[in-house]
Amino acid sequence: MAPRVSAVLLALLFVAFPAASAATPVAAAPSEPAAQPTAAQELASENTTFQVQLHPDGDARWRVVERFDLTDENDTRAFERLGETFVAGNTEENALVEFQTASDGAASATGRDMELRDINREYVVDDGQGRLVLSFNWTNFAAVSGSQLRLEDAFYTQSGTWLTNLAAGQSLVISPPQGYVLTNSPQNSYIDNGDLRIDGSPTTRFERGDLDIVYDGGRNPNSTGTGTGTDQGPIQDGGFPLWGGLGILLVLGVVAALLYMNESDEFPAVGGSTTDSDDGDTPSAPASTTAGGESADEIDVELLSDEERVERLLTQNGGRMKQARIVKETGWSNAKVSQLLSSMDEDDRIDKLRIGRENLISFPDEDVTEIED
Known part of the structure; x- marks a missing residue:
């Protein structure tokens, strides 16, 4: 009670x-017994x-x-x-x-x-x-x-x-x-x-x-008026907008297709691989490698822009990462990563969500209702 x-x-x-209310004077305690409360x-x-x-x-x-x-x-x-x-x-x-x-x-x-x-x-x-x-x-x-x-x-x-x-x-x-x-x-x-x-x-x-x-409010430019907030977006209790779910399915489908199309280039077999030609007798040439052992067909991250490196990291980590991990993976300073992510957020290339003292970075419309530790 x-x-x-x-x-x-x-x-x-x-x-x-x-x-x-600090300026409100407080009455001194009465010298006589207090009256009974009403x-x-x-x-x-x-x-x-x-x-x-x-x-x-x-x-x-x-x-x-x-x-x-x-x-x-x-x-x-x-x-x-x-x-x-x-x-x-x-x-x-x-x-x-x-x-x-x-x-x-x-x-x-x-x-x-x-x-x-x-x-x-x-x-x-x-x-x-x-x-x-x-x-x-x-x-x-x-x-x-x-x-x-x-x-x-x-x-x-x-x-x-x-x-x-x-x-x-x-x-x-x-x-x-x-x-x-x-x-x-x-x-x-x-x-x-x-x-x-x-x-x-x-x-x-x-x-x-x-x-x-x-x-x-820039995530949904067609919205008007005020409401209770039940349709505010990915972080909510008891439901997820239909448009958000469809968007995620579309993104996942595109990513899956890209991974499938580039699977042989991104993940070559050790020592090279062979594929059958039309007559089944002609072996393919082994995949070339660099001095560091990486496939020559892999993307050279040094040729990517800073924004593309962040997007590549997000793709490799299921579409979402904590900001501190991006700092660790790239080796950039905290200040550079913070400024870069703010710019990408303004351009709608990523979303920043403040959770306690950390920022969760994700692709737009990424489902972050189940945040992993």
Whole structure:
């Protein structure tokens, strides 16, 4: 059972956004015995979800949903009274000022004009559960660059970050616009029905750069509007787009055909091989080899461009590799590989997917839902 609270959403935000609420004075402990808590103060908050629905223009629709278990009629009546004062917006349960402080701090840090619009408060009682819901539009929340949406600096302020932690029972859920693909995600996050999710714990802390979240809409130029994110691309839970599967089958078919056509050249038999001519009597000449023992028909990697070398490595490794392995295989510096892969990603020759502290490199539309260690 979660701890009992009196100022429901406001107390919640003191936990989630200490930087924003640090200026709020704390009353001194009373010298007389404290009054007995009211029924509303005895309600127990079970969990809270911060839902962020992104839009292609960078705006985001926020919904802060706090849930309560209502065990009997007394709990239900107490919650209804709490809900009425919450909807009225004239009690300490009104946490909008905390988000406004966060918005002002992020606007100052990023230089983007930000504003909270279309504010709505509601409460719901349904099947033994009560919910307080605060929703609003946060303009210019994400940085827009071409077809990319980047969220990292949206959590910045001049003095650090306004979202410093998620407590146990709190979750941050981010939904992309329809057709957008997640290309970079933070540690301790996972995909839940197409949405990026981070569940809080006593040790969940955030610093600058920890919430570097990037979506790319250029993979599906025909997509329009917003959605829940269930069609966002290869990394998702519970399904894979049909077009993605067909694309992979086509790529695999082409690769298999090329390997079959070049099998005799790429993998010559030791000591040469013979094939029957029309009359079956004429042996073929043994395969020529270089001084190093390699077939003369093999590709000289020194003649390939850097991009072609990366693509050749990907083909040899099933279409996907970790960036660190590419550095090891090529012998290039980390900086050169990082710059090269970023350029190839912009040209849609490869895809880069951030997994924890590593990058997974793959051909476009490669199935990376089952990532090997």
